[in-house]
Amino acid sequence: MQTMKLGEVTISRVIEIDRSSFPTASMLPDSQADVIAGHHRWLKPHFFDERTGDLASRIQTYVVRTPRHTILIDTGVGNDKARSGAPAWNMRTGSYLDDLAAVGVTPAHVDFVVCTHLHVDHVGWNTRWKDGRWVPTFPNAKYVIAGAEWEFWKYENESGKEESGCIADSVVPVVEAGQAVLVDSDFKIGEHLRFEPWVGHTPGHVCVRLTTSDGNAIFSGDLMHRTVQVAEPQWSSRFCYDPAQARVTRRAFVERHADSGTLILAGHFPRAGYIVRENGGHRFTPAE
Numbered sequence: 001m002q003t004m005k006l007g008e009v010t011i012s013r014v015i016e017i018d019r020s021s022f023p024t025a026s027m028l029p030d031s032q033a034d035v036i037a038g039h040h041r042w043l044k045p046h047f048f049d050e051r052t053g054d055l056a057s058r059i060q061t062y063v064v065r066t067p068r069h070t071i072l073i074d075t076g077v078g079n080d081k082a083r084s085g086a087p088a089w090n091m092r093t094g095s096y097l098d099d100l101a102a103v104g105v106t107p108a109h110v111d112f113v114v115c116t117h118l119h120v121d122h123v124g125w126n127t128r129w130k131d132g133r134w135v136p137t138f139p140n141a142k143y144v145i146a147g148a149e150w151e152f153w154k155y156e157n158e159s160g161k162e163e164s165g166c167i168a169d170s171v172v173p174v175v176e177a178g179q180a181v182l183v184d185s186d187f188k189i190g191e192h193l194r195f196e197p198w199v200g201h202t203p204g205h206v207c208v209r210l211t212t213s214d215g216n217a218i219f220s221g222d223l224m225h226r227t228v229q230v231a232e233p234q235w236s237s238r239f240c241y242d243p244a245q246a247r248v249t250r251r252a253f254v255e256r257h258a259d260s261g262t263l264i265l266a267g268h269f270p271r272a273g274y275i276v277r278e279n280g281g282h283r284f285t286p287a288e
Contacts, residue, residue, distance in 0.1 A: 002103075003103065003288075004259075004272070004288070006210070006212045006213060006214055006215055006217060006263065007212030007213040007215065008066065008213055008214075009064060009066050009192055009210065009212045010038075010064075010065045010199045010258065011062060011063070011064055011065075011210075011217070011264075011265070012062070012063040012065075012099050012103040012104075012125060012126055013060050013061065013062050014060060014061045014063060014096065014099045014103060015059070015065065015099070016059045016060060016061070016076035016077060016094060016096050016125075017058070017059040017076070017077065017088060017089075017094075019049060019051065019052060019056070019057060020052075020054070020056075020268070021086035021087070021088050021089065021201075022086070023035065023052075023054055023094060024055045024226055024228075024240070026238065027057075027225055027226065027237055027238055028225070028226060028228075028229070028235045028237060028238070029238055030234070030235045030236070031232070031235045032170050033229070035066065035232065036055070036099075036159065036228055037256075039143070039228055039231055039232075039283070041148040042283045042284070042285070043055065043187050043227060043228060046251030046270070046271050046273075046286045047151065047227040047228075047269070047270060047271065047284065047286075049253040049270075050267045052183075054272040055226045055227065055228060056227075057225070057226065057231075057268045057269075057270065058076060058145075058270050059076050060071065060074075060120050060267070060268075060270055061065070061074055061075055061096075061100075061125070061269065062074070062212065062219055062265055063100070063148055063204050064192075064193065065107055066190060066192045066193075067189075068111075068190055068201075069111040069112060069189070070109050070110050070111050070112075070116060070192055071103060071110070071111060071113075071189065071193065071227070072105075072110055072112070072113045072114065072138070072141075073114045073116065073208055073219045074114070074115065074116055074122040074123075074124055074219075074221065074267055075113060075122065075124055075125035075126050075137075075144075076096065076119065076121060076122070076124050076125050076142055077089045077092060077121050077124040077125075077184035077229075078092065078123075078124025078125045078128070078170060079092045079093055079094055079095075079096065079124075079125075079128065079129075080092070080093070080125070080128070080270060081124060081165070081166075081170070082164075082165060082170060083120065083164060083166075085110045085120065085163075085164060089120070089121070092242050092281050095234055096125055097125075097137075099177065100103050105244075107137055107138045107139060108138075108139060108140055108282055110138040110140065110141040111140070111141060111142070112141055112142050112143075112144055112189055113126060113138055113141045113142070113143045113144070113270075114189065114193070114208055114219075115143065115146075115149070116151070116205060116206055116207065116208065116219065116221030116222065116267065117146075117149055117164070117202040117204065117205040117206070117218075117221055117222060118145070118153045118167060118171055118202070119166070119199065119222065119239065120164040120165075120166040120170075122221070122267065123166055123170040123234055124166065124169055126138075126170045126171060126173075126174050127135050127169060127170050127174065133173070133180045134169045134170070134173040135173060136173065136174050136178070136179050137179050140196070141179065141181060142180075142181045142187060143174045143179050143180045143181065143196075144181050144183055144184075144187065144191055144216045145171075145180055145181070145182055145183070145184075146183060146184070146185045146187075146195060146204040146205075146206050147182040147183060147184065147204070148181070148203060148204035148205070149202060149203065149204025149205065149206070150171070150175075150182050151203070151204075152203045152204060153167050153171065154167070157172070158159055158161045168274065173216055175251075179278070182259075183195065185197035185204065185243075189208075192210055192211055192212060193206075193209065193210055193211075194208070194209055194211075195208060195209075196218075197218070198221075198223050198238055198249050198253060199242075199245060199249060200240060200241070200242050200243075200244075200245035200246030200248065200249040200250070201221070201222045201223060201234075201237070201239070201240050201241065201242050201246050201249075202222075202249070203241060204244075205221060205222065205223070206221065207219060207221055207223060207253075208221075209221045215261065216261075216262050216263070217262060217263035217264070217272075218257070218262055218263070218264060218265070219265045220253070220266045220267065221238055221266075221267045222237070222239070222267050222268070223246075223249065223250055223253055223266070224266055224268075224269070225237045225239075225267075225268050225271075227266075227269055228249060230282050230283060231281055231282055231283055232274055233247060233254050234247050234251075235252040236250075254275055256278045258275045258276060259275075259276055259277050259280055260275075261274065262274070262275075263287055264284070269284075270288065271286045271287070271288060272286070272287045273285050273286045273287045274287060
């Protein structure tokens with residue numbers, strides 16, 4: 001997906017990192033290799049990475065352009081940030097801003113930055129290093145964050161429990177600059193986008209529903225990390241704050257959207273697509 005159109009809205013994607021730093025067996029600790037292999041008939045080739053011999057994953061930003069606004073949904077890992085959790089994330093010098101420009105967006109163009117949640121690989125480009133400090137990357141944007149999510153991570157940061165450092169360098173500077181908008185978990189952004197609470201991965205995790213004149217889509221954040229979770233929603237990720245609640249939430253999401261025609265744009269899936277029912281279960285089929 002480079003750019004696609006849905007009614008009066010265009011959706012592009014900027015891929016910051018084109019593969020996972022964590023093998024599926026590590027990312028989904030309850031997963032079983034033989035069960036995954038049983039799904040290869042639909043996982044391959046679109047959702048499989050032959051380079052790694054594993055399920056494909058991306059770290060990416062969705063760029064949503066409505067007739068009135070330019071909106072970024074999640075901002076990846078970022079550059080110049082100390083990230084000991086994964087070598088590919090640590091002190092990056094990636095081409096994200098150039099890649100954003102390639103789809104026609106400069107930092108000054110962005111009206112809203114939407115955070116589905118505040119994990120390290122979703123907030124990194126909220127800020128950049130300039131003149132010896134972290135400053136908001138998008139100077140004219142409002143950064144829209146669910147209040148419940150911010151309150152949780154604010155406490156974790158202040159009590160020393162947030163180990164990655166991303167709240168201190170990627171979220172607090174935005175709040176201090178007065179650009180953060182802390183909202184309820186059903187907040188509307190213009191006439192096309194609204195938050196929906198789908199919690200479990202983090203306490204305030206939201207998805208973002210897009211409504212257009214020619215169909216609907218939903219940006220599902222980290223409700224699912226690997227495409228196989230559409231078929232196996234009981235497998236929570238290693239990073240889920242409440243794995244049991246995440247399982248319940250994921251099952252409900254899959255059931256609600258199966259055969260609905262709603263386009264699913266997940267935070268880490270390599271392609272957009274649709275959830276469909278098949279033989280008493282579910283699978284994911286690509287939209288492109």
